[in-house]
Amino acid sequence: MRMRIWILVVMMLFSMLTSGAQAQDTRQLGLNTTLRHVEEEIKYVQPLGIRTLRVPLQWQLVKIRPGEYDWSTIDRIIKTAQERQIGILFNIRTIFWEESKKPSRQRGVTKVKSSLVDKEEWLRFAGALASRYQGRGIKYEIENEVNEGTSWKGTLEDYLDLLKGGYDVMKKADPKATVLPAAMNCGMTQALSLGGDRSAAWKWHDNWLQPILSTKKFDVVNVHNYYFPSGIEANGLTFRSYLEHIRELMKRAGCADLPLWITETGYVSSPKETGGRLDHSSFDKQAQWLKEAYQQAFEFGVERVYWLLLRDRREPYFGSMGLADAKGNPRPSWDALIQFK
Numbered sequence: 001m002r003m004r005i006w007i008l009v010v011m012m013l014f015s016m017l018t019s020g021a022q023a024q025d026t027r028q029l030g031l032n033t034t035l036r037h038v039e040e041e042i043k044y045v046q047p048l049g050i051r052t053l054r055v056p057l058q059w060q061l062v063k064i065r066p067g068e069y070d071w072s073t074i075d076r077i078i079k080t081a082q083e084r085q086i087g088i089l090f091n092i093r094t095i096f097w098e099e100s101k102k103p104s105r106q107r108g109v110t111k112v113k114s115s116l117v118d119k120e121e122w123l124r125f126a127g128a129l130a131s132r133y134q135g136r137g138i139k140y141e142i143e144n145e146v147n148e149g150t151s152w153k154g155t156l157e158d159y160l161d162l163l164k165g166g167y168d169v170m171k172k173a174d175p176k177a178t179v180l181p182a183a184m185n186c187g188m189t190q191a192l193s194l195g196g197d198r199s200a201a202w203k204w205h206d207n208w209l210q211p212i213l214s215t216k217k218f219d220v221v222n223v224h225n226y227y228f229p230s231g232i233e234a235n236g237l238t239f240r241s242y243l244e245h246i247r248e249l250m251k252r253a254g255c256a257d258l259p260l261w262i263t264e265t266g267y268v269s270s271p272k273e274t275g276g277r278l279d280h281s282s283f284d285k286q287a288q289w290l291k292e293a294y295q296q297a298f299e300f301g302v303e304r305v306y307w308l309l310l311r312d313r314r315e316p317y318f319g320s321m322g323l324a325d326a327k328g329n330p331r332p333s334w335d336a337l338i339q340f341k
Contacts, residue, residue, distance in 0.1 A: 027298055028052050029340055030089070030306030032264060038077055041310045045086060048323070048334070049341020052087035054263055054306045056144070059125045060095050066121055069128060078136060089139040089180075089263070089306075092126065092166075096153045116154050119162060126166045130173035141180040141222065141263065142166045147208035148185035156208055160215060167217035181218045183263055184209050186242060188226040188234045189317055191275040206249065213253035220303075221250055224264035229292035232279055239293050243300050259303045265293060266308035266321035269331060274317045286321075287332035294340050307337065 030052040033041045038055055045053065055077065062069045081088050094117045130140065146152035146159045154162075159182070167179050184205055213221065223246050229239040237245075243260075250256040269286040272279050290307075297305050312322035323334045 028087075028304045029337065030054055030263070030304050031310060032306050032308050033310065035073065035077070037310075039080055042080060042084060042086060044310060046084060048337055050086070050337075052089060052139075052304065052306070053081065054089045054091055054141070057090040057092050058095050059092055059122065059129075063121070063125060067124060067128075069125065071132060078133065078138065082136070087137060087139070089141060090129075091141040091144055091263075092129075093144055093151070094122070116158060117162065119165065122162060123165050123169050127169040127173045130170040130177050134174040135176065139178040139180065139220075140170060141182065143182040145185040145224065146182045147205060151185075152182075156211060159208075160211060163212065164215055164217045167215075178219045179217075180220045180222045180261070180263070181212050181215075183222045183224045186224050186226055188237075189274040190235070191277070202245075209246075209249055210253065213249060213255055216253070216255060218258075220259045220261050221246070221255060222261045222263045225262050225293075225297075226265060226267075228267070228279075229289055229296055231285075231289075232277075234275065234277070240296050240300065243297070243302070247300075260301060261304040261306075262297055262302055263304075263306045264308055265297075265305060266318065267293075267333075268317065269312075269320045269322070269333070272317050272320065281320075283331045283333070287336040290333045290336045291339065294337075298340075 028051045029049050031041070031045060031048075031050045032054045034056060035058075038053060042053065045051075057074070062071065062074065064070055078088060096116070126140075126142075142163050143159065144151045146154075146156075152159060163181055170177050170179055187205060223243070225239055225242050227234055227237050227239045227242045246260070247256065250258070250260075267286045267289040268279055268281045269283050270281055272281065294305055307321075307323065308318060309322040311324050311328060312326040313319045322331070323337060324330045
């Protein structure tokens with residue numbers, strides 16, 4: 001009898017240790033980078049505990065001609081990353097080429113007509129991409145912040161067609177591929193009048209995200225969450241309340257059981273104006289917000305969190321979100337991130 005009890009105790013302890021290890025393996029730190037900077041920045045990611053990189057991939061720059069591609073840069077990036085046991089999430093993006101420029105009759109403004117994505121060529125590329133790197137553990141995200149006109153020039157229907165077609169061709173080429181939809185622009189830098197009727201103000205966001213989630217043509221739900229975990233409420237929202245809103249939309253769409261990733265987050269390290277407000281910050285505040293946000297994210301069940309910048313860059317608001325300054329000098333947020341490795 002005592003032996004049976006002892007065996008049960010050992011089995012329970014083993015189960016607890018195993019589940020803890022699995023949870024730790026699921027929880028990953030990520031970083032956003034670029035094709036231009038990835039091979040330089042990858043040198044710093046392991047000491048930070050970063051295990052995955054999100055890299056924008058402008059697919060037209062890989063295409064030589066219809067059906068023919070130059071994979072050399074992508075091959076090199078994947079080889080370099082996998083030698084260091086770093087995962088890759090490619091964010092497939094479309095460049096909307098300027099088709100024509102016609103002078104406007106009003107005040108001499110030049111109007112540029114943007115061409116929409118060539119769906120058939122896009123699908124051909126997506127299938128070739130997934131096929132080439134089959135079994136390599138590469139993740140794929142289809143477009144970026146499609147509810148915001150800078151990133152996506154098409155309609156919601158255009159994107160839904162692309163997402164559904166892209167998911168199918170990539171899964172056919174590599175059944176084990178992980179495919180993500182585009183995350184939404186969360187609106188943190190805007191001045192939204194939420195007021196009493198929050199649902200009306202959220203139309204710009206939910207009218208895109210809800211139909212996307214309803215397709216169920218993805219393996220992970222991903223968000224861009226720049227809301228603050230404490231101190232500042234933008235549009236009446238916080239880091240956690242935005243995640244709660246996303247989770248509610250997932251429940252409505254019947255996909256609440258899927259993993260949730262934050263593929264972009266970050267906080268300014270100096271005072272910045274945006275959305276009609278001044279976000280007071282400092283190096284120490286940035287580190288504090290990072291710690292609070294990551295803690296809240298992992299407590300909420302988020303599996304992966306990708307910080308926006310390793311180093312500062314020239315950009316009005318987001319440019320000061322680096323873990324280090326433009327010269328590579330680490331800030332307190334650098335050490336704050338290491339605590340989660």
